Amino acid sequence: MSENGNGLPRRRAAISDLGEALRLLVEHATATEAPTEEILRAAERIRQAAAPLGDRVRGRFDTASADDLLGGVRLYNPVTGTGSAFAPPLKIHREGDVAIGVCTLGRAFEGPPSFAHGGVSAMLLDQILGYAVTVSGHPGMTVQLDTGYRAPVPLYTPLRLTASVTAVDGRRITATGTITTADEPTMLLVEATGVFVALRAEQAQRLFGPVIGRSG
Numbered sequence: 213m214s215e216n217g218n219g220l221p222r223r224r225a226a227i228s229d230l231g232e233a234l235r236l237l238v239e240h241a242t243a244t245e246a247p248t249e250e251i252l253r254a255a256e257r258i259r260q261a262a263a264p265l266g267d268r269v270r271g272r273f274d275t276a277s278a279d280d281l282l283g284g285v286r287l288y289n290p291v292t293g294t295g296s297a298f299a300p301p302l303k304i305h306r307e308g309d310v311a312i313g314v315c316t317l318g319r320a321f322e323g324p325p326s327f328a329h330g331g332v333s334a335m336l337l338d339q340i341l342g343y344a345v346t347v348s349g350h351p352g353m354t355v356q357l358d359t360g361y362r363a364p365v366p367l368y369t370p371l372r373l374t375a376s377v378t379a380v381d382g383r384r385i386t387a388t389g390t391i392t393t394a395d396e397p398t399m400l401l402v403e404a405t406g407v408f409v410a411l412r413a414e415q416a417q418r419l420f421g422p423v424i425g426r427s428g
Protein backbone atom coordinates (compact mmCIF):
# COMPACT_ATOMS: atom_id res chain seq x y z
CA MET A 213 0.00 0.00 0.00
CA SER A 214 1.31 3.49 -0.80
CA GLU A 215 0.02 6.79 0.52
CA ASN A 216 0.59 10.27 -0.85
CA GLY A 217 -0.81 13.80 -0.50
CA ASN A 218 -2.60 14.12 2.83
CA GLY A 219 -2.90 10.35 3.07
CA LEU A 220 0.47 9.72 4.71
CA PRO A 221 0.19 12.22 7.61
CA ARG A 222 -3.35 10.98 8.25
CA ARG A 223 -2.21 7.36 8.20
CA ARG A 224 0.68 8.11 10.58
CA ALA A 225 -1.69 9.93 12.93
CA ALA A 226 -4.10 6.98 12.78
CA ILE A 227 -1.30 4.50 13.56
CA SER A 228 -0.17 6.64 16.52
CA ASP A 229 -3.78 6.84 17.71
CA LEU A 230 -4.07 3.04 17.52
CA GLY A 231 -0.73 2.74 19.33
CA GLU A 232 -1.99 4.98 22.13
CA ALA A 233 -5.18 2.92 22.43
CA LEU A 234 -3.15 -0.31 22.53
CA ARG A 235 -0.83 1.06 25.22
CA LEU A 236 -3.87 2.01 27.30
CA LEU A 237 -5.18 -1.52 26.77
CA VAL A 238 -1.83 -3.05 27.81
CA GLU A 239 -1.67 -0.83 30.91
CA HIS A 240 -5.24 -1.63 31.97
CA ALA A 241 -4.87 -5.32 31.11
CA THR A 242 -1.70 -5.52 33.21
CA ALA A 243 -3.05 -3.60 36.19
CA THR A 244 -6.68 -4.79 36.17
CA GLU A 245 -8.42 -6.43 39.08
CA ALA A 246 -11.73 -6.52 37.16
CA PRO A 247 -14.05 -9.50 37.72
CA THR A 248 -13.11 -12.67 35.84
CA GLU A 249 -16.24 -12.48 33.63
CA GLU A 250 -15.25 -8.95 32.57
CA ILE A 251 -11.77 -10.18 31.63
CA LEU A 252 -13.30 -12.98 29.53
CA ARG A 253 -15.62 -10.50 27.76
CA ALA A 254 -12.72 -8.15 27.10
CA ALA A 255 -10.61 -10.94 25.60
CA GLU A 256 -13.41 -11.78 23.15
CA ARG A 257 -14.00 -8.14 22.18
CA ILE A 258 -10.27 -7.58 21.65
CA ARG A 259 -10.02 -10.63 19.35
CA GLN A 260 -12.93 -9.21 17.32
CA ALA A 261 -11.28 -5.78 17.10
CA ALA A 262 -7.93 -7.30 16.04
CA ALA A 263 -9.32 -9.49 13.24
CA PRO A 264 -9.77 -6.80 10.51
CA LEU A 265 -6.25 -5.48 11.13
CA GLY A 266 -4.92 -8.93 10.24
CA ASP A 267 -6.67 -9.04 6.85
CA ARG A 268 -3.83 -7.19 5.11
CA VAL A 269 -0.37 -7.47 6.66
CA ARG A 270 3.19 -6.94 5.43
CA GLY A 271 5.83 -9.63 5.23
CA ARG A 272 9.07 -9.84 7.19
CA PHE A 273 11.13 -7.87 4.67
CA ASP A 274 8.46 -5.27 3.83
CA THR A 275 8.79 -1.82 5.38
CA ALA A 276 5.55 -0.40 6.80
CA SER A 277 3.96 1.92 4.23
CA ALA A 278 3.81 4.68 6.84
CA ASP A 279 7.50 4.36 7.71
CA ASP A 280 10.42 6.13 6.07
CA LEU A 281 13.39 3.88 6.73
CA LEU A 282 16.10 6.21 5.44
CA GLY A 283 14.36 9.23 6.98
CA GLY A 284 14.34 7.52 10.38
CA VAL A 285 10.55 7.24 10.70
CA ARG A 286 9.88 3.92 12.47
CA LEU A 287 6.36 3.96 13.89
CA TYR A 288 6.61 0.44 15.29
CA ASN A 289 10.03 0.71 16.94
CA PRO A 290 9.55 -1.12 20.28
CA VAL A 291 11.21 1.71 22.23
CA THR A 292 10.29 4.94 20.44
CA GLY A 293 7.48 3.97 18.05
CA THR A 294 4.25 5.85 18.65
CA GLY A 295 2.40 3.04 16.85
CA SER A 296 3.83 0.30 19.04
CA ALA A 297 1.75 -1.35 21.75
CA PHE A 298 4.94 -2.04 23.69
CA ALA A 299 6.97 1.17 23.38
CA PRO A 300 6.80 3.48 26.46
CA PRO A 301 7.31 5.38 23.99
CA LEU A 302 10.69 7.00 24.67
CA LYS A 303 10.89 10.54 23.22
CA ILE A 304 14.43 11.58 22.26
CA HIS A 305 15.83 14.99 21.33
CA ARG A 306 19.29 16.52 21.08
CA GLU A 307 20.85 19.10 23.36
CA GLY A 308 24.18 19.83 21.69
CA ASP A 309 26.11 16.58 21.49
CA VAL A 310 23.96 14.89 24.13
CA ALA A 311 20.83 12.87 23.38
CA ILE A 312 18.10 13.36 25.97
CA GLY A 313 15.23 10.91 26.36
CA VAL A 314 12.07 11.09 28.42
CA CYS A 315 9.48 8.44 29.21
CA THR A 316 7.37 6.98 31.99
CA LEU A 317 7.12 3.23 32.45
CA GLY A 318 3.81 1.61 33.33
CA ARG A 319 2.95 -1.69 34.97
CA ALA A 320 3.76 -3.75 31.85
CA PHE A 321 7.47 -2.98 32.32
CA GLU A 322 7.61 -4.22 35.90
CA GLY A 323 10.42 -6.50 37.07
CA PRO A 324 10.96 -6.25 40.83
CA PRO A 325 7.60 -5.20 42.36
CA SER A 326 6.90 -1.52 41.56
CA PHE A 327 10.21 -1.11 39.68
CA ALA A 328 11.25 -1.58 36.05
CA HIS A 329 12.63 -4.83 34.67
CA GLY A 330 16.41 -4.63 34.17
CA GLY A 331 16.07 -5.73 30.54
CA VAL A 332 13.75 -2.80 29.89
CA SER A 333 16.39 -0.37 31.19
CA ALA A 334 18.95 -2.00 28.89
CA MET A 335 16.54 -1.70 25.96
CA LEU A 336 15.94 2.00 26.60
CA LEU A 337 19.68 2.61 26.86
CA ASP A 338 20.51 0.60 23.73
CA GLN A 339 18.06 2.77 21.81
CA ILE A 340 19.27 6.14 23.06
CA LEU A 341 22.93 5.13 22.69
CA GLY A 342 22.14 4.05 19.12
CA TYR A 343 20.47 7.40 18.51
CA ALA A 344 23.52 9.30 19.80
CA VAL A 345 25.80 7.19 17.63
CA THR A 346 23.61 7.73 14.57
CA VAL A 347 23.26 11.50 14.90
CA SER A 348 27.02 11.80 15.52
CA GLY A 349 27.42 10.70 11.90
CA HIS A 350 28.82 7.24 12.71
CA PRO A 351 25.83 4.87 12.60
CA GLY A 352 26.45 1.27 13.58
CA MET A 353 25.01 -1.81 15.24
CA THR A 354 25.40 -2.64 18.92
CA VAL A 355 28.07 -5.30 19.48
CA GLN A 356 28.35 -4.84 23.22
CA LEU A 357 26.16 -3.24 25.89
CA ASP A 358 27.40 -3.05 29.49
CA THR A 359 24.85 -1.92 32.06
CA GLY A 360 25.40 -1.00 35.68
CA TYR A 361 22.31 -1.00 37.89
CA ARG A 362 22.91 1.42 40.77
CA ALA A 363 19.33 1.76 42.05
CA PRO A 364 15.92 0.42 40.96
CA VAL A 365 14.06 2.38 38.27
CA PRO A 366 10.60 3.35 39.59
CA LEU A 367 7.40 2.80 37.60
CA TYR A 368 4.89 5.65 37.01
CA THR A 369 7.70 8.18 37.44
CA PRO A 370 8.96 10.49 34.67
CA LEU A 371 12.45 9.30 33.68
CA ARG A 372 15.32 11.13 32.03
CA LEU A 373 17.91 9.39 29.87
CA THR A 374 21.13 10.78 28.43
CA ALA A 375 23.59 9.44 25.87
CA SER A 376 26.65 10.74 24.08
CA VAL A 377 29.48 9.40 21.96
CA THR A 378 32.78 9.14 23.82
CA ALA A 379 35.11 7.58 21.22
CA VAL A 380 35.37 6.76 17.54
CA ASP A 381 38.06 4.20 16.72
CA GLY A 382 37.92 3.05 13.13
CA ARG A 383 34.63 1.18 12.68
CA ARG A 384 34.10 1.02 16.44
CA ILE A 385 32.08 3.74 18.17
CA THR A 386 31.66 3.91 21.95
CA ALA A 387 28.85 5.77 23.69
CA THR A 388 27.79 6.11 27.32
CA GLY A 389 24.37 6.76 28.79
CA THR A 390 22.39 7.09 32.00
CA ILE A 391 18.91 6.74 33.45
CA THR A 392 17.73 8.97 36.29
CA THR A 393 14.34 10.26 37.32
CA ALA A 394 13.38 13.63 35.81
CA ASP A 395 13.09 15.10 39.30
CA GLU A 396 16.52 13.94 40.49
CA PRO A 397 18.80 14.05 37.45
CA THR A 398 21.97 13.80 39.57
CA MET A 399 20.95 10.54 41.25
CA LEU A 400 22.16 7.78 38.94
CA LEU A 401 19.90 4.74 38.59
CA VAL A 402 21.40 2.92 35.59
CA GLU A 403 24.49 3.61 33.50
CA ALA A 404 25.59 1.95 30.28
CA THR A 405 28.44 1.82 27.84
CA GLY A 406 27.70 0.61 24.34
CA VAL A 407 30.10 -0.40 21.60
CA PHE A 408 28.73 -0.01 18.08
CA VAL A 409 30.31 -1.19 14.84
CA ALA A 410 29.81 0.53 11.49
CA LEU A 411 28.83 -2.00 8.86
CA ARG A 412 30.97 -2.60 5.81
CA ALA A 413 29.01 -2.21 2.55
CA GLU A 414 28.81 -5.98 1.99
CA GLN A 415 27.59 -6.51 5.56
CA ALA A 416 24.84 -3.91 5.09
CA GLN A 417 23.86 -5.62 1.84
CA ARG A 418 23.88 -9.08 3.43
CA LEU A 419 21.84 -8.03 6.46
CA PHE A 420 19.48 -5.43 5.02
CA GLY A 421 19.55 -5.94 1.25
CA PRO A 422 16.14 -7.67 1.14
CA VAL A 423 14.58 -4.79 3.11
CA ILE A 424 16.26 -1.94 1.23
CA GLY A 425 15.45 -3.62 -2.09
CA ARG A 426 11.73 -3.64 -1.28
CA SER A 427 11.30 -0.23 0.38
CA GLY A 428 10.41 2.54 -1.99
Ligand SMILES: CCCCCCCCCC(=O)SCCNC(=O)CCNC(=O)[C@H](O)C(C)(C)COP(=O)(O)OP(=O)(O)OC[C@H]1O[C@@H](n2cnc3c(N)ncnc32)[C@H](O)[C@@H]1OP(=O)(O)O
Nearest residue numbers: 284338339342343346353354355356382383384407409415
Ligand atom coordinates in the same frame (compact mmCIF):
# COMPACT_ATOMS: atom_id res chain seq x y z
C1 LIG B 1 17.99 7.37 14.81
C2 LIG B 1 18.05 5.88 14.75
C3 LIG B 1 18.46 5.28 16.06
C4 LIG B 1 18.64 3.78 15.91
C5 LIG B 1 18.94 3.18 17.24
C6 LIG B 1 19.04 1.72 17.13
C7 LIG B 1 19.41 1.18 18.45
C8 LIG B 1 19.36 -0.28 18.44
C9 LIG B 1 20.68 -0.84 18.04
C10 LIG B 1 20.62 -2.32 18.06
O1 LIG B 1 20.04 -2.91 18.94
S1 LIG B 1 21.37 -3.18 16.79
C11 LIG B 1 20.81 -4.86 17.12
C12 LIG B 1 21.74 -5.63 18.01
N1 LIG B 1 23.01 -5.82 17.36
C13 LIG B 1 23.24 -6.79 16.46
O2 LIG B 1 22.38 -7.56 16.13
C14 LIG B 1 24.63 -6.85 15.89
C15 LIG B 1 25.11 -8.31 15.75
N2 LIG B 1 26.51 -8.30 15.33
C16 LIG B 1 26.86 -8.41 14.03
O3 LIG B 1 26.03 -8.63 13.17
C17 LIG B 1 28.31 -8.25 13.71
O4 LIG B 1 29.08 -8.19 14.89
C18 LIG B 1 28.59 -6.95 12.90
C19 LIG B 1 28.01 -7.12 11.49
C20 LIG B 1 27.99 -5.71 13.57
C21 LIG B 1 30.09 -6.73 12.81
O5 LIG B 1 30.62 -7.87 12.27
P1 LIG B 1 32.17 -7.93 11.93
O6 LIG B 1 32.46 -9.33 11.50
O7 LIG B 1 32.53 -6.82 11.00
O8 LIG B 1 32.82 -7.64 13.28
P2 LIG B 1 34.27 -7.80 13.53
O9 LIG B 1 34.41 -9.00 14.36
O10 LIG B 1 35.05 -7.74 12.26
O11 LIG B 1 34.58 -6.49 14.36
C22 LIG B 1 34.59 -5.22 13.75
C23 LIG B 1 35.25 -4.31 14.76
O12 LIG B 1 34.41 -4.26 15.92
C24 LIG B 1 35.13 -4.71 17.06
N3 LIG B 1 34.24 -5.46 17.92
C25 LIG B 1 33.45 -6.49 17.58
N4 LIG B 1 32.76 -6.92 18.65
C26 LIG B 1 33.14 -6.15 19.68
C27 LIG B 1 32.80 -6.11 21.04
N5 LIG B 1 31.89 -6.93 21.55
N6 LIG B 1 33.37 -5.17 21.80
C28 LIG B 1 34.27 -4.32 21.29
N7 LIG B 1 34.63 -4.30 20.00
C29 LIG B 1 34.08 -5.22 19.22
C30 LIG B 1 36.23 -5.60 16.49
O13 LIG B 1 37.31 -5.65 17.40
C31 LIG B 1 36.59 -4.85 15.23
O14 LIG B 1 37.37 -3.73 15.52
P3 LIG B 1 38.58 -3.31 14.57
O15 LIG B 1 37.94 -2.94 13.25
O16 LIG B 1 39.18 -2.13 15.26
O17 LIG B 1 39.45 -4.52 14.48
